[in-house]
Amino acid sequence: MEKGGIKENIYYNFENDPYNYVINTFCNRWKFCIIRGIAFDGATRFNRFTKQLPISEKVLTTTLRELVSDGLIQRNVYPEVPVRVEYTLTEAGESLMPLLDLMYQWGWKRMKELDLEIDPLGEMWHGYREKDEALMRNPFKK
Numbered sequence: 766m767e768k769g770g771i772k773e774n775i776y777y778n779f780e781n782d783p784y785n786y787v788i789n790t791f792c793n794r795w796k797f798c799i800i801r802g803i804a805f806d807g808a809t810r811f812n813r814f815t816k817q818l819p820i821s822e823k824v825l826t827t828t829l830r831e832l833v834s835d836g837l838i839q840r841n842v843y844p845e846v847p848v849r850v851e852y853t854l855t856e857a858g859e860s861l862m863p864l865l866d867l868m869y870q871w872g873w874k875r876m877k878e879l880d881l882e883i884d885p886l887g888e889m890w891h892g893y894r895e896k897d898e899a900l901m902r903n904p905f906k907k
Contacts, residue, residue, distance in 0.1 A: 790835055795820055795828050797865055798887075800854065803838060804862055805890045808851040817886060817901070837861065866891065 779785050791797065798818055803809045814825055829852060832838040837858035843849040869891050876883050888894035889901065 790837075793828060793831070795824065796832060797868075799825075799828060799832065799852075800837060800858055800861060801865055801869075801887075801890050803852055803854050803858070808841070808853045810849070810851055832858075 795818065799814065802814065802817060806813065811825065811829070814820065815822060818825075820828075829838070829840070832852075833840050836855055838852050839855050841851045841853060843851070869887070873883060873888075873891070873893060883893075885894055885897075885900060889896050
């Protein structure tokens with residue numbers, strides 16, 4: 766390819782590839798679940814995640830910070846006593862929902878085909894199961 770009469774070397778740079786960007790942004794066990802949970806609730810507090818997901822507070826804190834830094838969620842601090850912090854999706858986070866729903870739908874169908882057990886909380890978040898408030902509050906209690 767020529768640019769201004771000078772032949773320019775074109776080469777593939779994996780670091781600048783959109784697939785690589787997506788992998789670096791999302792290849793974390795919890796990011797999709799956190800984004801979907803916020804979308805389901807509208808606004809979510811830290812403690813709700815610790816009750817809904819089997820995630821340590823340290824990993825949750827790190828993951829939330831990364832999602833804020835990536836511009837996918839917003840951390841809202843309310844000057845109350847005690848201080849209330851909620852997480853909401855940004856416009857960029859909202860734009861992910863159709864993609865996440867398609868990925869979940871594919872996984873759900875494939876798991877059904879393979880007769881694999883499917884998490885009921887995820888099914889509630891995606892409309893494959895009726896909402897059960899008791900289960901939503903404490904999904905890991907048997």
